[in-house]
Amino acid sequence: MISECGKLYVVATPIGNLGDISYRAVETLRRVDLIAAEDTRHIKTLLQHYGINQKVISLHQHNEERASADLLEKLRAGLSIALVSDAGTPLVSDPGMPLVRMVRDAGIEVSPLPGACALIAALSAAGLPTARFTFEGFAPRTSAERKSFFKAKAASPDTWIFYESCHRVLASLRDMGEVLPKDRQIVIARELTKLHETIVKTTLAEAQALVETDPNMQKGEFVIIVEGAPKEDLRAEISAEQQRVLEILLQDCSVSTAVALAVEITGARKKALYQAALAIGSEKGGNWRS
Structure with missing residues (x-):
């Protein structure tokens, strides 16, 4: 870590209600040297609401490669910078990845300030x-x-x-x-x-x-x-006899060993036997060896 450099703060901002921002985020936005925003006009509504007067520059999908390089030099010069998007957590379907990657690759600290995320x-x-x-x-x-x-x-x-x-x-x-x-x-x-x-x-x-x-x-x-698709019921693929063999093996063997032996003994599919073994363990309260 390069101690004389500044720090990049990745700051989550509200997705609608201006009250959905942390105290720490407000204090950070007040004390950084510079705020890099997806849309400077949009972020100024939030800044005005909290009486924040820091300098704001634009960093969006059309200029972020060039702007990121400029911001990296400012960080190297010792300035602290807050990265914000129009709403929510930066980089989550929003600009900012090139900047964060450049800064981390340069060995400069990146600090996340968690908050709203749609x-x-x-x-x-x-x-x-x-x-x-x-x-x-x-x-x-x-x-x-x-x-x-x-x-x-x-x-x-x-x-x-x-x-x-x-x-x-x-x-x-x-x-x-x-x-x-x-x-x-x-x-x-x-x-x-x-x-x-x-x-x-x-x-x-x-x-x-x-x-x-x-x-x-x-x-x-x-x-x-x-909603996810219904999970395949693999237990239905094994017979009662295959299930009985598996249950006997599970009494003295780990799951992986019992399944491997049951495959050799019964010829059933490994995946089906493994799923059945997990279900057996669940029914017994997990009282078997893994």
């Missing part, structure tokens, strides 16, 4: 599984690309999330309806933390009908959360 806010209120999920950024712009994207995600057992614009949300739901089962659960979260915040959990078919018939559901900024 995908996490939506997920926390969705009522869909959260143990494993994937974030896909914005859905593709064309119908053909969207359908390919949805087909690639159709069999995933994990919850998945993407952003969508008001101009394409209905088309996106229609394309999804041609690829995914109509009864797949989805959540539409729009205008999060704003006056017209709406979070709807329903089936894909009902969601499409809702957006088609309600013009208000075609306005604002959207987070779409999709």
